[in-house]
Amino acid sequence: MSRAAESLYLTQSAVSQQVANLEARLGLRLLERAGRRVRLTEAGSTIAAAAETAILAAEAVSEAARRLGTLESGSLLIGASPTAAANHLPALLAGFIALHPQVRIKVVTENTPRLAALVAGGTLDCAVIEGATGHEELVERLLQEDEVIVVVAAGHPLAGMARVGPAELAQHRYVGREPGAILEDLAEEILGDRYEATQKIELGHLDAVRAAVLAGLGYAVLPRISIAGALADGRLVELPIPVRRRWISAIRRRSTAGATLEEFWRLLPPAPLIKA
Structure with a gap:
């Protein structure tokens, strides 16, 4: 008891009183005297083990909070x-x-x-x-800021035309994304009436649209950044249609x-x- 008091910076009588208060609250006897020594009862050993587990759990919560706060985890x-x-x-x-x-x-x-x-x-x-x-x-x-442009493969009939209008686009397929995609809203803005008038190939992903255009399946509205390499090496050609920025x-x-x-x-x- 005296060593416990020293480690807690309390008097021995204060520690004894805290133990008595805990025993009263739990309705259990936690310590017993054996001559000049004090030892845990069976109930005391069980409570001590549970208390140690609780302390470790509380320390784990504090450590987890510290790690999250310092972004060592999360x-x-x-x-x-x-x-x-x-x-x-x-x-x-x-x-x-x-x-x-x-x-x-x-x-x-x-x-x-x-x-x-x-x-x-x-x-x-x-x-x-x-x-x-x-x-x-x-x-x-x-x-x-991102630019969206209309492109075709280099070998496509529309490539190299000085003017591309509704009549020219109507003769070829439009390759696009699924309805609701922001890119399709921009495509409708860029193409106007031509968007609804043309035949479509609907693909679910930007990479698939790019691949289809490279294969010559039609024209597409694509972000310039996503096809910069194909434009630079001449595999894709930008059509003379006003760009959109977003x-x-x-x-x-x-x-x-x-x-x-x-x-x-x-x-x-x-x-x-x-x-x-």
Whole structure:
């Protein structure tokens, strides 16, 4: 008892009183005297083991909180539209991972409307998207402007034409994404009446659209950044149709989040926050 008092910086009488109070509260005798010595009863041994387990659990909670606070652990569930996942998100993650290599990261690739719904509903921490979301409860940070152009394969009949109008486009297939994809909204803006008038090949992913155009299956509306290599080496040709510009941006909920998301958001390129 005296050694316990010394380790707790208390008097022996104070420790004895605390033990008596605990015994009264539990309705158990925890200590018994054997001559000049004090030892645990059977009930005392059981309670002591349980108390040690509880102390270790509390210390584990404190350690977990410390690790999360210092980003020695934690996770980030982030969404990305196809264009963002292939061309914009990797550089953002590289900077984050270099500073916080222990954080677990999972990326979910979907179109922008679906990602906005998942972030707003709390399924995703944040997302990097193309275009606007229409969700007022989300905060958006502009990251980079992106150009969307109309292209065909170098050997396609439309390649090299000085003027491409509705009559010329109507003779060829349009290769596009699924309805609801932001890229299709832009395609409709760019092509106007030609968008509905032409035959379509619908593909579910940006890479599939690019591959189909390279194979000469038709014309497509694609982000310039996603086909820069094919344009540079002449495999794809840009048609003389006005380009559209859009923003690649990051979105999140307005409420304060955990340390992992807050740190990822802090490391994004600086830009004004606007309503999504």
